[in-house]
Amino acid sequence: MNESRHLSRYLAILTLSAVGLVLILPVVAVYQRAILTSTGADFDAIFQFGRQAPLLARSIAVAGGAAVLALILGVWVGIAVTRAHRIVKIAIGFAAGMSLLTPPYVFAIAWIDLWGPVGWLYHWAPEETALLGVAVYSLPGAAIALAAAYYPIIAIAAYIALRRVDQRWKEAASIAGQYHSYVREIALPAIISPIAAGFIVVFLLALYDFPVHSLLQVNTYLIEIHAASEYHNYSAAVLLSIPLVIISGVFLIAARTLIRNRGIYTDAGIMNDEPNSFRLGLVGSGCLVVTLASIFPMVVVASRAMPPATFLRLFETAGQELGSSLILAFIAATLITGLGTISSLAFTNARSRAAVDVVSAIPFLISGPLLGLGMIAVYNRPGPAGMVYDSAAILLLAWAARFGFVAQWGIGAGVRGQAPSGREAARVAGVSWLRMQFAVVIAQARPYIAMVWGATFVLTFREIDTAVLVAPPGLTLASVRLFTLMHYGPDGYVMAMALTMSAVMITVGASTYCLFAQWKRITDARP
Amino acid sequence: MALITLALVVGCGPETPEVVVYTALDEMYSKPILDAFEAKTGIHVRALYDTEASKTTGLVARLMAERSRPRADVFWNNEIAQTILLKNADALESYQSPSAASIPESYKDRDHFWTGFAARARVIIYNTDLTDHPPLTLAAFTDPKWKGKLAIAKPLFGTTATHAAALFSTWGDERARAFLEAVRANDVAILAGNATVRDRVAAGEFAAGLTDTDDANGAIEDGKPVLWHFLDQAADEAGTLVIPNTVSLVRGAPNADAGRLLLDYLLSPEVELRLAQGRSIQIPLNPDVAKVDKTPKLDDIRTMRVDWDAVAEALPRASAFAKETFVR
Numbered sequence: 001m002n003e004s005r006h007l008s009r010y011l012a013i014l015t016l017s018a019v020g021l022v023l024i025l026p027v028v029a030v031y032q033r034a035i036l037t038s039t040g041a042d043f044d045a046i047f048q049f050g051r052q053a054p055l056l057a058r059s060i061a062v063a064g065g066a067a068v069l070a071l072i073l074g075v076w077v078g079i080a081v082t083r084a085h086r087i088v089k090i091a092i093g094f095a096a097g098m099s100l101l102t103p104p105y106v107f108a109i110a111w112i113d114l115w116g117p118v119g120w121l122y123h124w125a126p127e128e129t130a131l132l133g134v135a136v137y138s139l140p141g142a143a144i145a146l147a148a149a150y151y152p153i154i155a156i157a158a159y160i161a162l163r164r165v166d167q168r169w170k171e172a173a174s175i176a177g178q179y180h181s182y183v184r185e186i187a188l189p190a191i192i193s194p195i196a197a198g199f200i201v202v203f204l205l206a207l208y209d210f211p212v213h214s215l216l217q218v219n220t221y222l223i224e225i226h227a228a229s230e231y232h233n234y235s236a237a238v239l240l241s242i243p244l245v246i247i248s249g250v251f252l253i254a255a256r257t258l259i260r261n262r263g264i265y266t267d268a269g270i271m272n273d274e275p276n277s278f279r280l281g282l283v284g285s286g287c288l289v290v291t292l293a294s295i296f297p298m299v300v301v302a303s304r305a306m307p308p309a310t311f312l313r314l315f316e317t318a319g320q321e322l323g324s325s326l327i328l329a330f331i332a333a334t335l336i337t338g339l340g341t342i343s344s345l346a347f348t349n350a351r352s353r354a355a356v357d358v359v360s361a362i363p364f365l366i367s368g369p370l371l372g373l374g375m376i377a378v379y380n381r382p383g384p385a386g387m388v389y390d391s392a393a394i395l396l397l398a399w400a401a402r403f404g405f406v407a408q409w410g411i412g413a414g415v416r417g418q419a420p421s422g423r424e425a426a427r428v429a430g431v432s433w434l435r436m437q438f439a440v441v442i443a444q445a446r447p448y449i450a451m452v453w454g455a456t457f458v459l460t461f462r463e464i465d466t467a468v469l470v471a472p473p474g475l476t477l478a479s480v481r482l483f484t485l486m487h488y489g490p491d492g493y494v495m496a497m498a499l500t501m502s503a504v505m506i507t508v509g510a511s512t513y514c515l516f517a518q519w520k521r522i523t524d525a526r527p
Numbered sequence: 528m529a530l531i532t533l534a535l536v537v538g539c540g541p542e543t544p545e546v547v548v549y550t551a552l553d554e555m556y557s558k559p560i561l562d563a564f565e566a567k568t569g570i571h572v573r574a575l576y577d578t579e580a581s582k583t584t585g586l587v588a589r590l591m592a593e594r595s596r597p598r599a600d601v602f603w604n605n606e607i608a609q610t611i612l613l614k615n616a617d618a619l620e621s622y623q624s625p626s627a628a629s630i631p632e633s634y635k636d637r638d639h640f641w642t643g644f645a646a647r648a649r650v651i652i653y654n655t656d657l658t659d660h661p662p663l664t665l666a667a668f669t670d671p672k673w674k675g676k677l678a679i680a681k682p683l684f685g686t687t688a689t690h691a692a693a694l695f696s697t698w699g700d701e702r703a704r705a706f707l708e709a710v711r712a713n714d715v716a717i718l719a720g721n722a723t724v725r726d727r728v729a730a731g732e733f734a735a736g737l738t739d740t741d742d743a744n745g746a747i748e749d750g751k752p753v754l755w756h757f758l759d760q761a762a763d764e765a766g767t768l769v770i771p772n773t774v775s776l777v778r779g780a781p782n783a784d785a786g787r788l789l790l791d792y793l794l795s796p797e798v799e800l801r802l803a804q805g806r807s808i809q810i811p812l813n814p815d816v817a818k819v820d821k822t823p824k825l826d827d828i829r830t831m832r833v834d835w836d837a838v839a840e841a842l843p844r845a846s847a848f849a850k851e852t853f854v855r
Contacts, residue, residue, distance in 0.1 A: 051851070051854075051855070054855070055854070109726075116730070116732070117732055118730045118731045118732055211719070214681075214719035214720075215719045215723060217716070217717070217718065217719075219853075219854045219855065223683070223850075223854050226683075226684075227683050227684075227846060227850055227854075229588060230683065230684055230688070230846070231612075231842065231843050231846060232587070232588065232591055232612060232616070234588075234591075369585075369588070372589075373588065373592050376589065376592040376593060377592065380592070380593055380595070380596050380598070381595075381596060382596065386596065389598075390598065464578060468577065468578050468585040468586075468589075469585060469588065469589050469592075471575065472573075472575075473547045473548075473549070473573035473574060473575040473598065473599070474547075474573030474574065474575075476554065476574075476576060480576060480578055481554065481576075483578035484553050484554050484555075484576050484577065484578050485553065485554070485555065486722070491749060
């Protein structure tokens with residue numbers, strides 16, 4: 001029995017190592033080429049500290065500002081939602097979700113329409129506030145717009161965390177006069193870790209959002225990388241990306257630590273023991289934040305997409321692209337989630353798991369375009385590799401490389417959080433390794449698997465940076481079509497497409513969240 | 528339909544002849560033309576489109592990266608400078624298309640690595656609610672009268688980068704540098720791209736800006752309060768820069784014969800007419816193409832005379848200076 005257990009596990013590790021190699025090779029190719037073909041003189045020409053240090057500082061300031069503001073707004077809304085009536089909760093979730101899933105560039109255009117110097121609100125505002133409109137095009141303006149786009153990530157993290165702090169412990173601690181211990185040992189670890197992880201995710205998304213930085217006239221470090229790529233100096237682009245990779249890597253490792261440190265908490269929900277007026281004020285202010293940050297911009301997007309006939313024309317002319325994207329994102333999400341699940345089961349040793357976690361994030365850190373170039377270098381060659389490159393399979397591989405860490409980390413966290421008693425009982429009962437994984441580990445990790453599937457579906461459905469470099473000719477994805485149309489396309493059509501894509505993503509996101517909640521209730525209810 | 532498309536790209540080799548084209552011209556304009564070619568010849572077209580987010584650079588990067596095993600047969604670019612960079616990188620194949628006979632020599636490569644057609648021109652777009660007397664020349668961008676009221680796209684990317692490189696190659700580096708410094712000193716807003724210039728002038732945030740004919744016409748067709756005119760059209764002025772679409776055969780193209788047929792078709796008067804009639808009002812370079820009311824004829828424009836090879840050669844220099852001047 002023991003031998004078969006080890007054999008299954010070693011086979012899984014071997015398979016995953018092969019898959020990992022396939023996914024990590026493009027990264028190696030990109031860096032190997034850049035470093036080997038650069039001389040010392042190149043390094044001096046590429047890294048111009050005097051110019052680049054302020055740009056890097058500005059990048060960090062925009063991303064940091066956006067993350068801090070998103071933290072404030074997100075926690076506020078997250079707390080408000082826990083106290084809100086179910087209908088209000090769904091409405092807030094829908095509004096914030098739609099704005100989160102709209103491409104940030106489209107969201108930023110709506111933001112300018114609203115708050116810019118000739119925006120809708122400017123017309124109603126007193127003349128003295130005109131300067132505020134101009135401030136949209138500034139570093140703080142960019143940070144605010146990005147915070148408005150991404151705060152729902154922190155709101156979701158805060159909501160889930162708050163929902164799961166067992167209020168009975170609080171009551172017991174208060175009775176025993178140990179309230180501070182409760183806060184220090186139970187409440188804070190449970191709440192802070194997911195919120196801080198959300199903060200880091202927002203920081204990273206805001207750091208890399210070049211189209212929004214550019215639209216709001218903030219010169220950030222990314223322009224150095226884009227300018228190098230524009231003139232086909234890919235070695236320079238790769239080398240210039242190193243500072244951002246290091247910063248992102250540090251933040252991602254911090255996020256991983258926070259995800260791991262989930263504290264002790266159960267699912268007993270929130271006890272609404274505050275006075276009614278306080279609760280109303282809290283929910284009302286949360287609704288106000290959502291209205292200003294999400295609903296207003298989405299109304300602008302929707303009004304630009306009108307009349308409804310625009311949507312009919314969209315389905316007539318872009319139905320194929322939407323269909324292809326749906327199918328590919330479905331397959332990719334299933335593949336990535338499957339790999340993440342197997343990996344979480346195979347690498348049980350803490351050290352090997354940490355190593356796999358770090359390695360799986362590297363393809364994401366080097367950015368989509370550079371990963372795409374690496375994929376071309378590795379797969380565009382005669383033989384089986386070329387057959388993969390010439391088919392849609394290359395997209396699946398590229399996305400698996402880019403977003404594999406989401407599954408690795410997400411499902412890994414779910415598996416690590418399980419009490420060992422279930423597995424111990426299965427072992428004592430002589431259940432085989434494979435059966436134990438299905439009956440005990442996967443059964444308990446189902447909520448996380450559902451969430452990871454939803455997240456990777458959304459990420460692959462909207463992915464563009466790698467897709468534009470590796471998609472096979474003859475296949476156009478909805479995300480590529482949307483960005484193609486942004487230049488010349490009629491405004492309404494572009495907005496209708498952005499809204500339709502957001503609606504698809506929120507449907508999938510909401511469905512997987514429902515699955516997550518339902519399965520979580522079942523697994524948490526088990527003794 | 529989506530399933531069929533996926534099956535096609537996943538499946539084995541095609542039974543019908545095919546041609547693979549990478550096109551930087553937006554799908555809404557290029558697809559109907561490629562469909563018409565397919566209907567006319569029976570050759571299946573597999574197209575790959577670029578995105579505004581990585582305009583031309585995405586496909587050019589891919590063509591560069593695929594040089595050891597090219598997958599594309601034809602590259603249809605919506606501008607010229609990046610095409611010449613591809614030629615210089617040995618990624619293109621020479622082909623003298625019979626359809627290009629009437630196209631002026633100044634819009635063709637002397638070694639036939641690329642051929643120009645259906646051009647855009649640099650124009651001044653202005654908001655009619657804000658001004659009746661818009662700037663007429665490039666020099667106006669350094670005129671204190673317009674301080675803080677004008678906008679251009681970042682001269683690091685797209686046609687604005689090509690325009691800056693054209694100034695470096697025709698004026699010389701010193702004069703071009705002085706001009707860009709003066710633009711900066713005159714508080715001209717440096718925006719994300721030509722489409723952003725169009726949108727913000729149309730919104731009334733700036734009185735006027737420098738953009739391309741296709742962007743400017745799009746705003747007019749959307750009913751925005753804007754008009755446009757060509758740059759530097761007086762008799763003693765240099766004229767405006769006219770930037771053609773370019774089409775090239777890829778070196779080592781897997782379907783080179785079909786690629787040549789597609790090139791011939793794209794360079795035909797039929798295609799130029801179709802592009803002239805569209806929203807992007809591409810200016811026909813072939814004098815045989817019938818006049819379209821809303822689209823100017825090349826003969827009616829005072830055009831800036833440039834050596835395109837020199838423009839491509841100046842591009843990295845101009846970009847480096849623009850980066851130092853405008854990206855701080």
